[in-house]
Amino acid sequence: MVRAxxxxYAHASxxxxAHALLLFAELPAQQQNSAWGLSLLGRICFESGRYPEASQAFGASHRLAPYRLRDMDMYSTLLWHMKKEEALAQLAHTMVSIGRNWSPEAWIAVANCFSLDGEHTSAVKSLGRSIQLFKSAHGGTTIIPRSESGGISGLAYAHTLVGHESVASDDLDRAQQAFRTAIRIDPRHYNxxxxxxxxxxxxxxxxxxxxxxxxxxxxNSQNPLLLQSAGAVYEHRGDYHRALEVYGRVEALLHEGYSAGNDGGDSTNPSAAVDSNGTVVLGLQSHHAMNFVMFKRARVMVVLGRFAEAADILELLLxxxxxxxxxxxLLGQTYAKLRRYREAAACLTRALDIAPENSQSVNEAFDALYQQSTEDEGSEDADQDEQQHEDDDDNNNNNNNDDAGRVVQARNMRYRSYPGDLGTPPSEFGPGGGVISPTSSSIGSPYFDSPSAYAQRRRGQAEWGHDWAAMNSADDRVDRALDFDT
Incomplete structure (x- = not known):
């Protein structure tokens, strides 16, 4: 059992x-459900980006042995990532009470509390205290024996967190110094x-x-967040095809864990999830990570001109x-590229409702959308006039074929690609036989209300709540939306 x-532990380090979880499943149940086993499982899941499972394992370990502080600094960072402010504050309070200000792990938890509140200066001071305690435990030096793996990882981890806090404070020089110190202490510290x-x-x-x-x-090749960062480099460099490939790999890696977690297994015991082949499977992945990489994929597709594929992803994200x-x-601008103007206006209206402070960007997008739709309508009118002149010439030459000329005109217009296609058969004929404008509201959208209906509904809600500021904002939205719904 000791060897197993x-x-x-070796594979986790x-x-x-994948190998660590396979071997972990072979351990006796008593060992798996011990505080050490649950904490180790939490580390494995955390380092591979599986935050929900890591939170479950760390929480069970802490409840089982609240006086065990080892690895609880990592648990506090996990709670920071998951933005669980109350749980993080409670954990830090417990650790400080137990450690009596002499635990470096407790000071890391305190620093994470300050960081989550945006107090980066206080966080750096707490991390400095943690570094002092780590050094004092080893004679005041950063040279720690390799056998003291906890001291090495803990000290390097504290310096790494100092670097991240410095980045948040835009002090990039100190951040570089902190990260270099962490690498010098432990070259295997991927963070x-x-x-x-x-x-x-x-x-x-x-x-x-x-x-x-x-x-x-x-x-750490199994961490999807690291792979996503590599994709960001390609995106900044302009190598969009390679960035799209990397983002696809990240999404597949996240989706693999999501699918595995829904195949089966005992959700109450994080160490008992094993599939039919005897392979340990994992639970639900972080939705935030999945959503973010999906958005980045869609954004790259827009740059590459793959608007239809980008719209499919963004509709799911919505x-x-x-x-x-x-x-x-972004979906509104993508719809504009697809010449689906009415849906584009609905998306931009919804974006303005979510973040009114971004009204300038949304208004600029509305202006571009209105200009593009007007130009397309003018182009359509010119095409129709030209078609009408051609048909008149044909009618003058064939006075006996008046009905045939109308049939030809209708056929040509019917099979012309409709720019406002919303998943319905291509047709440009309204109920009375007239041509439907690409911005006409007579075609229903499978995703949204019409822009004016949505804006008027929002105004009604504001009026019912006597929110006069929201009413004034809603009036502007109604006026703007009516431009695209007439």
Whole structure:
């Protein structure tokens, strides 16, 4: 059992999550459900980007042995990532009470609390105290024996967090110094390599950013967030095809974990999820990570001119995260490229409702949309006039074929590609036989209300709540939306 536990720990320390989980499943149930086993499982899931499972495992370990502080600094960082402010504050309070201000892990948890509140200066001071305690435990030096793996990882981790807090404060010089110190202490600490890559990405040094992200991926190739950062480098460089390929790999990696977590397994025991082949499967992935990489894929597709594919992704994202401004804003511009003007106006109206502070950007998009739709309508009218002149000439030459000329005109107009196609058969004829404008509201949208109906409904809600500021804003939206719904 000792050998098996050591093998699990060795694979976890080298970030080989798949092998570590396979060996973890072979441990006795008593070992799996111990505080050490649950904490180790939390580390494995955390390092591979599986935050919900990591939170479940760390929480069970902390409830089982609240006086065990080892790895709880990592648990506090996990809660920071998941934005669980109340749980993080409670964890930090418990750790400080137990450690009596002498636990470096407790000070890391306190620093994460300050960071989540946006108090980065206080967070750096707390991390400085943690670093002092780590050093004092080893004679006041950063040279720690390799056997003290906890001291190495903890000290490097504290310096890495100092680097991230410095980045948040725009102090990139101190951030680089902190990340370099962490790498010098523990060259296997992928977080420090990742942090250096992010600094160089912000500085526009794409080659150095790619190098450091590559070093981080070489250490932890199973972390989708690291792979996504490498894709960001390609996107900044303008290599959109390669960026799209990398984002696809990230999404597949996240989706693989999502699918595995829904195939079966005991949700109450994070160590008991095993599929029919005996392979350990994982639970639900972070929806935020999946949504973000899907948005980045759609954005790259828009740049590459693959508007229909981008629209499909953004429509799905609109259902998954309906309160995210960037999704309807980009979807509206994508619909405009597809000449689906009415839906574009609905998306931009919704984006303005989500984030009124971005009204300038939305109004500029509305102006561009209105100009494009007007130009297309003028082009259509010119085409129809030209077609009418051709038909008149044909009628003059064939006085006995008046009805045939009308049939030819109707056939040509019917089979011309309709720019406002909303998934219905291509037709440009209204109920009375007239031509439907691309911005006409007589074609129903499968996704949205008409722009004016949506805006008027929002005004009614504001009036019912006596929210006069919202009413004035809604009046502007109604006026703007009516331009696209007449």
């Amino acid at each position: 536990s050591g093998m699990v 080298t970030y080989k999550a 420090a390599w990742y942090g250096m890559g992010m600094v160089y990405l912000r500085l526009g040094k794409l080659d150095l950013a790619e190098y450091h992200f590559g070093r981080a991926l070489a250490l 259902q998954r995260c309906p309160r995210e401004f960037n999704v309807p804003f």
